[in-house]
């Protein structure tokens with residue numbers, strides 16, 4: 001089966017630079033309708049570098065692909081021996097729980113909806129990858145530490161503050177452009193403007209969210 005050429009080169013490049021692994025997102029223009037179609041696609045992408053660890057990056061709100069993560073994992077360890085886990089950026093926690101439950105001992109199930117991390121930890125998430133960790137990582141480390149020592153009151157307090165911040169930001173149009181501006185403001189790093197079609201964030205919006213952040217996390 002043939003693979004779009006750029007994917008061939010991207011995977012080859014990852015192998016050439018000895019990347020620790022790759023995460024593969026579903027195609028979103030011609031969408032796979034079934035888990036089998038998506039698994040076949042993942043296998044073809046990684047066939048260029050068959051020993052490199054590979055993660056399935058499940059992010060239905062971006063791809064628009066309506067296939068359960070758990071269904072994609074079915075039998076994937078036989079199809080892709082280097083399969084290493086899933087980065088799950090969906091809000092369907094039952095599906096996430098089923099991914100964790102099916103997970104093989106050497107896999108990682110990483111959760112990516114930052115405002116629901118605590119629930120995912122309770123379901124056995126092995127780690128987290130998310131955009132807001134770029135500027136709120138220390139608070140999330142505290143959340144995870146509190147969860148690990150069984151202090152659910154503290155873990156919830158941090159999660160609720162985070163939810164309040166995201167819901168505040170969403171009312172002001174939180175998107176990638178806003179998120180990038182928050183990274184700049186809160187990390188102090190100069191990251192430049194976003195690339196089209198993402199639009200830059202209005203300074204008044206970023207300022208308002210930054211103020212909210214400081215009021216929640218003084």
Ligand SMILES: CC(=O)N[C@@H]([C@@H](O)[C@H](O)[C@H](O)CO)[C@@H](O)CC(=O)C(=O)O
Pocket residue numbers: 059061062089112113114115129130131132166
């Ligand atoms: C749909 C989306 O962008 N999800 C984010 C979240 O971190 C999200 O921004 C956060 O939970 C706030 O809603 C990440 O899962 C995506 C992500 O980590 C990435 O693509 O780098």
